[in-house]
Amino acid sequence: MHFVTGGAFNGKSRWVKEFYQLDGTPHKWISAYHDEPAAELDHSLIILEGIEMMIREWAQAIELGEIRDKWREMLAKWLEWEKEDNNRKIxxxxxDISKGIVPMEAADRKWRDASGWAFQDAAAAADRVDLIWYGISQKIK
Amino acid sequence: MAEGSLIFISGGVRSGKSSFAERTAAELAKKTDGKLHYIASGKAYDPEMEARIQRHQDDREESGLSWTTWEQPSALEEISGSFNYQDIILFDCLTTLLNNELFRAEDGWKNRGFQDKLSSDILRAISEFRQRCRSLIVVSNEVLNEPIGENELVFAYAKILGTLHRNIIEMADEAYLVEAGIPIQMKGEPA
Incomplete structure (x- = not known):
């Protein structure tokens, strides 16, 4: 599992496309920005973009603790799936939405908290983490 | 003639990015016997901004170096022909310029074509400065690490700013992220 983070519009997706040479590699790209649900694991390389938006949707329906449990379950499921075959990767x-002023709306604060935890859990589960700063990557794990 | 060097410097509010940029410019000027230019994009709309601008001006005067100041809140390209190979240009800052450009456009910013043109105009002006001068230092802000939200103007602003940063860093010889006064070199060979 590989987790890629950084600020908005910093070129994260572009970096992933280049890093994995996706133009010539079979893969499945799932984007939460286009309301695509995390679907079947039917390719050996799966990219899930916009985790924070997925978390935002969950935050509208369930409580913080439940979000974290649900997310950890997903991570565990993906790790299991990866383990079954060496070529598999998520x-x-x-x-990153964590560095602004505390949001006025409670719902936004909840979203921000939930995303922060989700990112920590994703980084803990991943064997590699990259931070992207305007196209420049920094491997932080 | 070889093109000048391009240095990108970014950081949070009060991170010390402007001081670092000024020090960098001053060192370059000393090393190359160059002339210092300061392009300010900030406009004083209120006393707070006035004080902020004044403080930056005082800092530059106290440095004992002679800076030529250009006030250019928008349309950078207007002055891109004014420089030559002796010049060390410090441009502070990109976020304010983008702000001014988007507000100047009234409703025009909603148009995708306008947004693309704005970003390519700014990039072109930066390339032109660089072609003529010895060194160009571009200062900007870290503002993309919080929810961008649904507001269309904020979204357009964030998207253009991110695009500009990526493109400028790609062209740049050096890029720095300043944290609490400490410059972290993200691109280029350490001096």
Whole structure:
């Protein structure tokens, strides 16, 4: 599992496309920005973009603790799936939303908290983490 | 003639990015016997901004170096012909310029074509400066690490700013992220 994070519009997806040479590699790209649900694991390389938006949707329906449990379950499931075959990989991409002023709306604060935890859990589960700063990557794990 | 060097410097509010940029410019000027230019994009709309601009001006005066100041809140390209190979240009800062450009456009910013043109105009002006001068230092802000939200203007702003940063860093010889006064070199060979 590979987790890629950094600020919005910093070129994270572009970096992933280049890093995995996706133009010439079979893969499945799932984007939460286009309301695509995390679907079947029917390719050996799966990229899930916009984790923070997925978490945002969950935050509208369930409580913080449940979000974290649900997310950890998903991570565990993906790790299991990866273990079954050496060629399998999940790449998670999430925009960092953690460094602004405390949001006015309670719902936004909840979203921000939930994303922060989700990112920590994703980084813990991943064997590689990259931080992207305007196209420049820094391998932080 | 070889093109000048391009240095990108970014950081949070009060991170010390402007001071670092000024020090960098001053060192370059000393090393190359160059002339210092300061392009300010900030406009004083209120006393707070006035004080902020004044403080930056005082800092530059106290440095004992002679800076030529250009006030250019928008349309950078207007002055891109004014420089030559002796010049060390410090441009502070990209976020304010983009702000001014988007507000100047009234409703025009909603148009995708306008947004693309704005970003390519800014990039072109930066390349032109660089072609003529010895060194160009571009200062900007870290503002993309929070929810961008649904507001269309904020979204357009964030998207253009991110695109500009990526493109400028790609062209740049050096790029720095300043944290609490400490510059972290993200691109280029350490001096």
């Amino acid at each position: 790449v998670l991409i999430g925009s």
